[in-house]
Amino acid sequence: MVISTCAVRTSDHNDNPMDTPMIEFYLNGEPQRCVSLAPDTSILELLRNDLQRTGTKEGCASGDCGACTVAIGEPGQDGRLHYYSTNACITPAHQLQGRHLVTVEGLARGDALHPVQAAMVECHASQCGFCTPGIVMSLFTLHERQRQSPIALDDACLEATLGGNLCRCTGYRPIQKAARHMANQPDVRPPWADDPKLDNDTAALGNTLEATGYAIPNTLATLHALRRQYPTARLVAGATDLWLEATQRLEAFENLIDISRVAELQAIDETPDGWWIGASVTYARLEPLLDEVYPAFARLLRRLGSSQIRNRGTLGGNIANASPIGDTPPILLALDAHLALEGPNGARKMPLDAFFLDYKRTALEPGEFIRAIFLPRPERDxxxxxxxxxxxxxxxxxxxxxxxxxxxxxxxxxxxxxxxxxxxxxxxxxxxxxxxxxxxxxxxxxxxxxxxxxxxxxxxxxxxxxxxxxxxxxxxxxxxxxxxxxxxxxxxxxxxxxxxx
Missing domain, CATH: 3.30.390.50 (CO dehydrogenase flavoprotein, C-terminal domain)
Known part of the structure; x- marks a missing residue:
């Protein structure tokens, strides 16, 4: 097996103590090792500038247009890779550690097109072509879900799948038609789908990372240790807002601690009075619970952002960001939600309405972070x-x-x-x-x-x-x-x- 190694752009701060400079992942079934990655490198930059995979396009650089959509395969508890769509422009490249990245170049099998690609051609669903790779990748993740658990491809499903992909040629009708015709195409699978070891090999790469300026812990104890070691490091989970500082304001990050894989922050724990929702739980994971207990909240989530955003954005991040126009805090305030906080001085709880102090100012003390959000159970009537x-x-x-x-x-x-x-x-x-x-x-x-x-x-x-x-x-x-x-x-x-x- 040939392992590709990419030597990529480095941070100006080469004396950074977070310095085990390598991330390992699979790209379209091929193992990759990337060294000395600057902490503010996005997946899009890695693909286009360093790996020369230019099928993924840059449109808005803010997670709105979907031209840069890729699929990430994440090891699940069932031992299989589960694919979700994401915007490569605002997804940290370091989060590829132990994952399988699929781009539009990795779908066809020689001259035989993947069912998504074949349907797009048959239904004349590509016009100028710039947005097509992102649309294809969004439909690819839908196609993968259909293989594992078929659902009805109704208008609501297709709008949810494609809501984060803008077609400025106004070609949505043939795109939706192509989505409905995917199942009618020959079942051409990418070459990497033949590898029975890919799922296990990807998981074996590991779930943690301590690289140049970027650390990914997977336990709360490790997170606390990193916070003590790097007190000025910023926390990142879904990066759907933080990464705009890099793409829109052109700011650089020196040290980042990624909390998206901390097990305790990923939990949803039910109690007689409600649910403690880990700060790193994504909107996509939260939707089924809200559909059941607070349908109005669930409907709002579907307007909060596209599938690509909901696959990565977190409840804890939306609160900690302290934006006056954040969508979830007003709902949580109306429901009398509480927060569990942890920091160098221990753990404490506080009502959410005591958390926001002023514009972008919160009650978090130095080194403190949100561990979980308590969502009360609905009262009768x-x-x-x-x-x-x-x-x-x-x-x-x-x-x-x-x-x-x-x-x-x-x-x-x-x-x-x-x-x-x-x-x-x-x-x-x-x-x-x-x-x-x-x-x-x-x-x-x-x-x-x-x-x-x-x-x-x-x-x-x-x-x-x-x-x-x-x-x-x-x-x-x-x-x-x-x-x-x-x-x-x-x-x-x-x-x-x-x-x-």
Whole structure:
């Protein structure tokens, strides 16, 4: 077996103490060893600049367009590799350690096209061609899932699969047609699929790494040791936001500690009162639980980002980022979520509404990190509604997001929790508005008083996503939407099933 070795660009800081300079992975079935990788190297840079695999394209460099979509095979508990799509432009190259990377060059078998490629040709689904490799790789991951556990290829499935792939030639109809015709093509498998040892060989490469400026621990104890050794190192999990500092602001990272494989941070532990969700649990893993217990939360996740983003983004990262327009914090605030924190001074717990101090400032002490998020079990007769306002319906940043939790008893509202994002320097609850609604009926007079209280709760700012006046009006209209939702006789909600422009 030939092992390819790539000597790649290094950091300017060659005296970095994190210095076992090698990552090992498989690329389209071929083993790879890459040495002296700069910590801010993305998979896209590694592929195009160092491995000369230019089929993967760079479009936006921010995880929006999907032109750089690749598939990563991750060893599962069943001993098999499970493939998911990701944006190569914002995925750290070091996270390939012990993984199988599949690109568009690795699908065909000689002149015989993979079923995805054959269907794209047959259905004339490629136009200018720039976005085609990313679309093919998104459909490849769907095809792999279909082989293991077939599901109906309905409109919802295809929109979820392709929602992170932009075709500026507006060729979505033939692309969707190609997706439906994949199963009708000859079952051509890539050459690497014939290797019965690939799954085990990939897993045998190991799950941890301590390379130049980049460490991947797999236990909490190792994470604590690394935090003590490198106190200024930044933590990274899904990198869906952090990596924009490299691609958009052109900043360099000296030391990164990757927490995406720490077992304790990957756990979802159920208790009688709810669930402790590890900080590194991805949105994709969280979706089945939320579908069952908080459907409104699950629907929001599908608007938070594309499949590529949800496959990697984490609940802990969305909270720790402390953005005023983060999508999940308002929902968790409305549900009275709590945090488990750990650091050099030990472990502690705190309510989420005490965590956000100011714009991008949190209650985390030096060296401290989020271990888990407690999601309370729904109370009897509890309701939750989540509404997000953004310029695009899918895969866009919120202008305003409202999360509303309440119970009804004897015609009155109880346990009213209202939280908003995009209305202040931090996501937070509308406490004056809650006080007006608590214990009162959901009539027009009560909600008019609540609307006035909402003016006192928030002082939003102007920015590119909306003026302060727009945000005030939008939040007030969401409050009116809540009234109409509670008063079932007043109106019937209409939900858009397609894109609105």
């Amino acid at each position: 509890q309701h939750l509604e989540v509404w997000k306002l953004s310029k695009r319906r899918e895969d866009d940043i919120s202008a305003v997001l409202g999360a509303f939790a309440w119970r009804e008893e004897n015609g009155c509202l109880h346990d009213v929790h209202l939280a908003f994002g995009g209305m202040d320097a931090t996501p937070r609850r509308a406490q004056a508005t809650e006080a007006v609604l608590e214990g009162h009926s959901a009539d027009m007079a009560t909600f008019e008083a609540a609307r006035q209280a909402l003016e006192r709760d928030f002082q939003p700012l102007d920015d590119v996503r909306g003026s302060a006046a727009y945000r005030r009006l939008a939040a007030a209209n969401l409050l009116e939407r809540l009234r109409l939702t509670i008063d079932h006789d007043a109106a019937q909600e209409v939900c858009l099933d397609a894109y609105a422009h």
